Amino acid sequence: MRLWNHNATIRAILVFCLMGLFGSAFAPPAWASHRGPVFYVDEANPPQDDGDGDYHFHSLAAALAQFPSPQEGDTLLLGPGIYEGDFTLSVERLTIKATSGAEQTTIKGSLSVEVEGVRLSGISVDGTERPFGIRVAADKVTLENLFVFGAQTGVLFEGAGSLKDIILKASRIYHNETGVSGA
Numbered sequence: 001m002r003l004w005n006h007n008a009t010i011r012a013i014l015v016f017c018l019m020g021l022f023g024s025a026f027a028p029p030a031w032a033s034h035r036g037p038v039f040y041v042d043e044a045n046p047p048q049d050d051g052d053g054d055y056h057f058h059s060l061a062a063a064l065a066q067f068p069s070p071q072e073g074d075t076l077l078l079g080p081g082i083y084e085g086d087f088t089l090s091v092e093r094l095t096i097k098a099t100s101g102a103e104q105t106t107i108k109g110s111l112s113v114e115v116e117g118v119r120l121s122g123i124s125v126d127g128t129e130r131p132f133g134i135r136v137a138a139d140k141v142t143l144e145n146l147f148v149f150g151a152q153t154g155v156l157f158e159g160a161g162s163l164k165d166i167i168l169k170a171s172r173i174y175h176n177e178t179g180v181s182g183a
Contacts, residue, residue, distance in 0.1 A: 038074075038077060039074065039075065039076045040055060040076075041057045041058075041059065041060050041062075041077065041078045041079060042056065042079035043058055043059065043082075043083070044079070060076075060078065060087060061087070063076055073095075075095045075096075076094065076096045078099065079100070080099070080100040080105055081105065082108055083105075083107050083108070084109055086109045086110045087107070087109065087110070087112070088114055089111065089114060090114050090115055092116055092118070093117035093119075095118075095121070096119070097120075097121040097123075098121070098122035099122075101122045102123055102146060105122065107125050107126070108126045108128075109130065110130045110133055110151070111125060111133070111134045112132075113134070113137060113138055114137055115138050116138040116139045116140045119144070120141075120142070120143050120144070121142075121144045122146070123146055123147075124147040125148045125149075126149060126150050127151025127154070127176070129150075130151045130152070131152050131153065132152065132153045132155070133148040133149070133151040133153070134148055134154070134156070135156045135158055136156070136157050136158070136159075137163075138159065139163055139165055139166070140164070140166075141165075141167070142167040142169075143155065143167065143169075143171055144167065144168075144170055146172070147172045148176070149174050153176060153178045153179075154180060155173055155180045156181050157180070157182035158182070163182075
């Protein structure tokens with residue numbers, strides 16, 4: 001016992017060895033390590049090149065419609081621009097992230113998150129004349145660095161029962177009739 005109390009080096013080696021033996025018990029779930037292709041959406045990309053297998057699309061609608069064999073954990077990067085439409089996200093653990101931030105990347109419409117694990121980051125959602133800007137109807141959803149404005153309800157949490165593990169951080173939800181609402 002005296003060695004344990006007085007020798008930090010032995011303790012560090014012991015902890016390191018134990019982590020090696022039991023490390024797999026503390027590993028994240030398998031889906032967390034998925035490194036599928038990154039899909040790029042850029043309105044400057046020619047529409048005729050959509051779906052040619054290079055993972056580049058001219059619109060968010062084209063990317064979501066032609067998403068080749070979507071897998072949990074895929075990433076969709078949005079280039080600067082305005083993307084018009086009402087979109088339903090139905091690929092679990094999909095990340096949609098703006099490459100240039102919410103100041104330069106706007107979805108003029110609404111987003112409805114239907115499956116768990118979706119992450120939205122760095123996007124403006126202009127929900128003008130819509131019932132909601134973002135609707136969340138699934139667990140484990142992350143909304144970060146967003147601007148959501150112009151809708152009846154900026155962010156609507158709606159699900160059968162209570163939603164769990166929702167992260168809403170560093171976002172501006174403004175100029176909506178109601179900022180955040182849950183059913």
